[in-house]
Amino acid sequence: MNQILTGKFIAQKRKEKNLTQEQLAEKIGVSNKTVSKWETGKCMPDYSVIELLCKELNTTLPELMNGEEDEKSIHTYDNEQIVEMLKEIQDLKRSKSLFIGFVLIIMGVVMIVLSQVFRDTSIQNFLSGFLLGLSIAEFLAGLFFLARFVARKE
Known part of the structure; x- marks a missing residue:
């Protein structure tokens, strides 16, 4: 296809x-x-x-x-079966977006917690800030994937 x-x-x-x-x-x-x-x-x-x-x-x-007319071809699937397969493929894509969104949000929360653990020395402060920034980015990406999931559902 x-x-x-x-x-x-x-x-x-x-x-x-x-x-x-x-x-x-x-x-x-x-x-x-x-x-x-x-x-x-x-x-x-x-x-x-x-x-x-x-x-x-x-x-x-x-x-x-x-993408082409083919009078000679033998079609092993009828239209209903193909439509059902297409529906299942689209549902799998939606589920993938939902899963990625949840994983990113969970990773973002874990990174926020880790960023609070590393806060004593200057190197640890740098690492803490980096982890905090990364966690915010992951959290927002997770929200984006969830929003796409909800938008496609409607």
Whole structure:
């Protein structure tokens, strides 16, 4: 599955139907910027709209994912199975973001505690400050990952 090939295929099928990006976007309930991102290969269609996209472009899901029409190919998966697999992949990506966010927050808290332990000499003060700065960065990165998780969930 190549995002750029898939994007070019979406653009080709859209043009064959004489649709603008805006018209296609309106038919499937997304923004024209989203369609543009698909066509440039910056992202893939979400599993929630992929079946409707295939219907509007008169193509099959395997053809869309491969980025080319292939009448000879034998498709071992039906559309429902492929959509379910795409949904599971996106759920795994969300879970990964959630896990990374929690790990970074926990590491940030541990670093804050360690920074308070090293505070007696000048070298230890330097190390304490470094650990404190690192902990704040990790904590903020963790919050960022959690915010991305929540934003994707909605």
